[in-house]
Amino acid sequence: MCLGIPGRVVEVHDDRGLAMGVVDFGGVRREVCLAYIADEVQPGDYALVHVGFAISRIDEAEARRTFEALREMSQLDELDWLREVAARELAELQERATP
Amino acid sequence: MKFLDEYRDGAIARALAAQIRRTATRRWVLMEVCGGQTHTIVKQGLDELLGDAVEMIHGPGCPVCVTPLEQIDKALELASRPDVIFTSFGDMLRVPGSECDLLQVRARGGTVRIVYSPLDALDLAVRNPGRQVVFFAVGFETTAPANAMAVWRARELGIPNFSVLVSHVTVPPAMVALLSDPANRVQGFLAAGHVCTVMGWTEYEPIAVGFKVPIIVTGFEPLDILEGIHLAVRQLEEGRYEVENQYARAVTREGTVPARTLVERVFQLADRKWRGIGEIPASGLALRDEFAAFDAERRFTLGTASVAEPAECRAGAVLRGQLKPHQCPAFGRSCTPEHPLGAPMVSSEGACAAYYNYGRFRAPEPVEAT
Ligand code: SF4
Numbered sequence: 001m002c003l004g005i006p007g008r009v010v011e012v013h014d015d016r017g018l019a020m021g022v023v024d025f026g027g028v029r030r031e032v033c034l035a036y037i038a039d040e041v042q043p044g045d046y047a048l049v050h051v052g053f054a055i056s057r058i059d060e061a062e063a064r065r066t067f068e069a070l071r072e073m074s075q076l077d078e079l080d081w082l083r084e085v086a087a088r089e090l091a092e093l094q095e096r097a098t099p
Numbered sequence: 100m101k102f103l104d105e106y107r108d109g110a111i112a113r114a115l116a117a118q119i120r121r122t123a124t125r126r127w128v129l130m131e132v133c134g135g136q137t138h139t140i141v142k143q144g145l146d147e148l149l150g151d152a153v154e155m156i157h158g159p160g161c162p163v164c165v166t167p168l169e170q171i172d173k174a175l176e177l178a179s180r181p182d183v184i185f186t187s188f189g190d191m192l193r194v195p196g197s198e199c200d201l202l203q204v205r206a207r208g209g210t211v212r213i214v215y216s217p218l219d220a221l222d223l224a225v226r227n228p229g230r231q232v233v234f235f236a237v238g239f240e241t242t243a244p245a246n247a248m249a250v251w252r253a254r255e256l257g258i259p260n261f262s263v264l265v266s267h268v269t270v271p272p273a274m275v276a277l278l279s280d281p282a283n284r285v286q287g288f289l290a291a292g293h294v295c296t297v298m299g300w301t302e303y304e305p306i307a308v309g310f311k312v313p314i315i316v317t318g319f320e321p322l323d324i325l326e327g328i329h330l331a332v333r334q335l336e337e338g339r340y341e342v343e344n345q346y347a348r349a350v351t352r353e354g355t356v357p358a359r360t361l362v363e364r365v366f367q368l369a370d371r372k373w374r375g376i377g378e379i380p381a382s383g384l385a386l387r388d389e390f391a392a393f394d395a396e397r398r399f400t401l402g403t404a405s406v407a408e409p410a411e412c413r414a415g416a417v418l419r420g421q422l423k424p425h426q427c428p429a430f431g432r433s434c435t436p437e438h439p440l441g442a443p444m445v446s447s448e449g450a451c452a453a454y455y456n457y458g459r460f461r462a463p464e465p466v467e468a469t
Binding site: 003004016017018030031032033035036037048050051052053055056058059062065066069078080081082084085088092 | 135188189212213214215216217218219226238241242244245248252255256293296297319320348349350355357358361
């Protein structure tokens with residue numbers, strides 16, 4: 001949880017006054033809060049994301065290198081948490097859909 | 100892949116290490132604060148490349164490792180309540196409390212859910228209005244902006260069944276505590292680059308000057324670390340004590356101002372106990388009074404008994420840099436990542452786990468008399 005994970009901002013939107021966006025982390029996509037760097041990013045930009053919050057903008061080369069370094073060090077646990085949350089939400093949706 | 104090649108390049112690393120050895124006229128003792136840096140150093144064997152020029156001490160920079168037993172026990176107590184959905188980052192689930200861990204509470208029927216972002220926990224509260232959702236707000240400055248926003252949003256949206264169990268720690272007071280210890284051996288620091296992306300480095304400036312220690316803001320890749328070490332050694336040799344930024348590609352002096360601002364609005368400085376180290380004044384964050392309604396410790400009546408660490412675990416000495424992990428008698432014997440006695444063996448960011456996982460150290464080493 002201490003090393004930020006770089007990702008590419010795919011889409012930007014507003015959730016009841018909070019700047020949010022979809023970020024792609026090496027193929028895994030999820031909602032990220034963009035509020036802290038809202039003025040600096042638009043779709044296509046790269047950002048360092050800490051537990052679901054974009055904290056700083058970085059350039060593409062830096063993003064790629066950092067991502068590979070994290071993969072190399074097996075420091076991408078957060079992506080597993082993210083998958084666990086996604087799987088749970090899907091299961092809950094299915095549960096609700098089956099009467 | 101090609102982006103990493105130059106950084107993975109052993110030839111450049113060896114050249115840098117040779118340069119460090121040439122610069123050093125004596126043996127210097129440096130501490131890397133961040134657990135991610137510890138892992139790079141141990142995994143890549145940077146400590147061996149440095150020879151006699153520099154000894155690296157592994158600092159307390161793993162929030163999982165320093166979360167005090169009392170807070171873990173409170174988390175376990177909350178997670179056991181039938182009315183509570185307890186939410187946490189994934190790496191807190193296996194941290195041993197005095198009786199068990201969150202995974203065991205879950206096996207016994209407690210509702211414990213991993214979240215990726217604290218906003219996921221807030222979402223769960225909205226979707227489960229009949230339950231109390233508690234989020235375990237741990238971490239250093241890197242998670243504080245996220246946790247601050249979750250509380251801020253909870254108030255803004257008026258979500259009554261959401262609260263946070265706060266155990267936030269901040270890096271600079273821990274550095275001051277280490278430097279003020281009469282047994283301190285640290286002569287310079289590598290500050291954690293990713294922490295500084297949030298906070299910048301203004302807080303480190305008085306520490307560098309006051310204690311005469313170079314502080315180098317450093318990334319976590321192998322060449323970053325060697326470069327950081329080189330900058331620190333050069334300052335020490337020249338008698339300079341400043342904050343220098345090795346990680347300019349991601350860090351600015353002021354950090355991310357909107358994030359710092361919200362952290363300050365939601366949290367205030369508080370005394371915090373660090374697991375293995377003890378209480379450090381003003382070394383953590385607690386919710387400000389205006390957010391008291393979202394404080395799990397005020398919403399629920401929780402046990403407050405102070406609990407003793409397992410006597411065998413030497414995490415305190417390890418986290419202070421007075422003992423290397425493999426010098427702990429339990430290392431690799433009664434304490435392994437599968438059956439951790441102390442938090443530094445649990446977390447992937449912990450120093451004991453780093454020593455064990457990379458297979459360079461598997462059994463305890465006798466401690467030399469000092
Ligand atoms: S090896 Fe295990 S028992 Fe020893 S200090 Fe590390 S965590 Fe504690």
